[in-house]
Amino acid sequence: MARNSAGPKSFSRALLRAGLTVAVAGAALGVGGAAAASAAPEPAAPQAADDVTAAGAGLLQAVQGGLGPAKDLKLNPLAGTGVDPLDNAVGASVADFKPITTAAATGPLAGGASLDELPLVGPATGLLPG
Known part of the structure; x- marks a missing residue:
């Protein structure tokens, strides 16, 4: 039985060569970009108070941008489906007392x-920014 010359081994080699080519090209571009960045003159150092203010504003913006959408995400991705393990309740009742359930x-x-x-x-999330 004859073997096919374009088997999985040759495909693997071609994929490896393509990956190495992309990696070398990326490294060459990175070296060129680093040389251009090092040739730029350095700006004057800003005041320390400006740095703290800017860092605080940036941190607040990042927290608001990250927590705002996270507070509105659905926590249970299986909710409303037929395979939701939380969509059940177990209850128990003793004598004439009100039944207790996990619902x-x-x-x-x-x-x-x-x-x-x-x-x-829920009410505690109102304290978070966003």
């Missing part, structure tokens, strides 16, 4: 609630 704990997550919609944690 109060798993209900908001099974319904697709986000972080700011949870019963105990």
Whole structure:
């Protein structure tokens, strides 16, 4: 039985060669960019108070940009599907007392609630920026 000359081994070699070519080209561009960056004159050093103010403003902007959308994300990606493990409740009742179930704990997550919609944690997320 004859072997095919363009088997998986030759494809693997071609892929390796292409990867090495891209890596060498990237390294060459990086060296050229570093030389151009080192030739630029250095700006005068800003005041230390300006640095702290700018860093604080940048940090606040980053926290607002990161936490704002995170507070609105659905915590349970399986909510509303037929395979959601939190979409069940176990209950027990003793004599004439009111039955106790786990629905109060798993209900908001099974319904697709986000972080700011949870019963105990939701009001606390109002303290976070964003």
